[in-house]
Amino acid sequence: MADARPAGAPTVLRVVLGKRLQDLREKAGLSYEEAGRALDVTHATVRRMEKAEVGLKIPYVEKLLRVYGVLDAEEVEGFLALAREANRPGWWHRFRDVLPEWFSAFVSLEGEANLIRAYEPHYVPGLLQTEDYARAVLRAGMPHAPEADVERAVAVRRQRQALLTRDRAPLLWVVMDETVLRRPIGGPEVMRAQLDRLVEATDLPHVRLQLMPFAAGPHPAMYGPFHIFRFPIRELPDIAYAENLVGASYFDQRDDVSAFLEALDRMCAQAAPAHTTKAILGGIRKEI
Structure with a gap:
C-alpha cells in the first residue's frame, strides 16, 4: 500500500519512469544502497524516486542511467526528455x-x-x-x-x-x-x-x-x-x-x-x- 501524501502528486508518467528506473537497477544487479552510493545520497532517495514519491532530478536520473549501463546517448536523452515532461505539473496544479x-x-x-x-x-x-x-x-x-x-x-x-x-x-x-x-x-x-x-x-x-x-x-x-x-x-x-x-x-x-x-x-x-x-x-x- 502506498501512502497518499507524497511530496507532490505524481503524474502517471513519473510513476512509469520510476518503474523503469527500478527495472534498470534490478537488471544491473544493484541494491538501493549501491545506487544511492553512486549518487552520494541515501538509499531512501533512490527508493522514493522509483516509487514516484519525489520529483525526478535530472542530474540524478542521468547518472543512474550511466551506472545502470544505459550508455547510448540518444536513449539517455530520450529518457531525460521524458523525465523533464514528467516533472511538469498537471492541469490540476x-x-x-x-x-x-x-x-x-x-x-x-x-x-x-x-x-x-x-x-x-x-x-x-x-x-x-x-x-x-x-x-x-x-x-x-x-x-x-x-x-x-x-x-x-x-x-x-x-x-x-x-x-x-x-x-x-x-x-x-x-x-x-x-x-x-x-x-x-x-x-x-x-x-x-x-x-x-x-x-x-x-x-x-x-x-x-x-x-x-x-x-x-x-x-x-x-x-x-x-x-x-x-x-x-x-x-x-x-x-x-x-x-x-x-x-x-x-x-x-x-x-x-x-x-x-x-x-x-x-x-x-x-x-x-x-x-x-x-x-x-x-x-x-x-x-x-
Missing part, C-alpha cells in the same frame, strides 16, 4: 488551493486510464455529476470553505468530466448503490436533473452503469467506495484507490488489487444488469 494533494494523484491516474471501474455507495461519481449536484456535495464536504473555493472545486470536477467526451475516452464502469439515488442532495430539482444526466450517460458507448438495489442484500464491498484504474501502458499495473475522511490510499500490489477486482466482479454479477439501468432511473425520477 492551478487548483492546488482547493484540491487536496492526495486527490491530485487520483486526477492524474483518472486522466491516463483506459478503464475506470468503481463502486460508489454514497454519491453519484464525480465524472457523472451535474454542476448543481456537485456544488451541493462539495458544500457538504467543505462546510467552512468560502463560496469561491467551492466554485473552484466545481470547476475541477467540470474539467475532469471532459475526459468522457475526448477521443479514445476511457471505459467507465460503475456500480452505484441504490442509496445514492434515494439520498436527497440539493433538493428535488437538482436530483431530477442529476437523474436525467445519468440516463443520458447510459447512452454513451463507453459508460456502463449498474445499480445495486436494496433488495440485493449484503455484498462484498460494504466497507466503502473505491476505484480501480487500468492503463494502456505496459509498465503500469492496475491501481486501486480507496478514500476516507482525511485522505486516501493507493494500492498497486497484485494481491491487494485482486481483492478489489474480485469484490467488484461479484458485485457486478449481483447488481441489476446494465441494460435495466435506464428504466430503474426513470422509475426513481417519477418518485421525486
